[in-house]
Amino acid sequence: xIRRLIKATAQQVIILLGLAGIPALxxxxxxxxxxxxxxxxxxxxxxxxxxxxxxxxxxxRDPDRFEQAHVRGAIALVEETPGPALDSLRERWMxxxxxxxxxxxxxxxxxxxxxxxxxxxxxTQNVLLLRGGWASWPRDRGVESMPQTVSPQ
Amino acid sequence: xxxxxxxxxVSALFIVAGLLKLRDAELTLISVYQxxxxxxxxxxxxxxxxxxxxxxxxxxxxxxxxRLGGATLCLGLTVLFIAALGSAVARDLDVSCGCFGxxxxxxxxxxxxxxxxxxxxxxxxxxxxxxxxxxxxxxFEAETA
Numbered sequence: 001x002i003r004r005l006i007k008a009t010a011q012q013v014i015i016l017l018g019l020a021g022i023p024a025l026x027x028x029x030x031x032x033x034x035x036x037x038x039x040x041x042x043x044x045x046x047x048x049x050x051x052x053x054x055x056x057x058x059x060x061r062d063p064d065r066f067e068q069a070h071v072r073g074a075i076a077l078v079e080e081t082p083g084p085a086l087d088s089l090r091e092r093w094m095x096x097x098x099x100x101x102x103x104x105x106x107x108x109x110x111x112x113x114x115x116x117x118x119x120x121x122x123x124t125q126n127v128l129l130l131r132g133g134w135a136s137w138p139r140d141r142g143v144e145s146m147p148q149t150v151s152p153q
Numbered sequence: 154x155x156x157x158x159x160x161x162x163v164s165a166l167f168i169v170a171g172l173l174k175l176r177d178a179e180l181t182l183i184s185v186y187q188x189x190x191x192x193x194x195x196x197x198x199x200x201x202x203x204x205x206x207x208x209x210x211x212x213x214x215x216x217x218x219x220r221l222g223g224a225t226l227c228l229g230l231t232v233l234f235i236a237a238l239g240s241a242v243a244r245d246l247d248v249s250c251g252c253f254g255x256x257x258x259x260x261x262x263x264x265x266x267x268x269x270x271x272x273x274x275x276x277x278x279x280x281x282x283x284x285x286x287x288x289x290x291x292x293f294e295a296e297t298a
Contacts, residue, residue, distance in 0.1 A: 016209040126183070
């Protein structure tokens, strides 16, 4: 009886896995998303919409560019003196919050370096890059122009 | 009646979780990867497969001929989630679960672990009831054969 029960269970599970496997296989074959480089995922400005509360923005552009305009609530991180920005981030960060780093445009090396440092400092994988960087940010959405740079101590 | 209610709850949870994962594939991938249990490529395959298995399990428990299989899948997935979350908690990892898309980004792993334990009890009960049903069915078939 036990053998027949195991057989019946296995048959049903295999049928369901087979049914789930078809769309899954199509996703794996045709969706190239998962083949992206492992280091950083990117989030577009549109994707960030509606989940701003769960995001912490880090701006790694030059301080004067940051002062002109930046994403609302963003923290300016100056590569040479990251301490004050890190302190400010520590006050606002909690496990589960995602940190989004942006530079001037897409593939900003400064953003990637900052992202690496943030992953290290916060022991988290929840560090993403803003796809397209600041250049992709819609100017009519969540922009501040008041200086927010954290002064070096 | 109670089993119908439990089946509805379990089914809804798995189908909704699967659909939310499909809606934001990128977030699902990050969520899987941040458990640091596998390579990026493996996480990609799992992230693409997992939502469909969840949906198959959720739908399966309503199909008379696949109910036991559906309940087994749901139970197996819950055990898998608990093991992954437990290992993340043990390693003091920052994980946001990702079980229900972006809506649970602030839910701590420990709280999610507690919720998964409740789900485990529900799935376990459902699986047991389906097992009894199939056993009775097989016994009846053996007697009448």
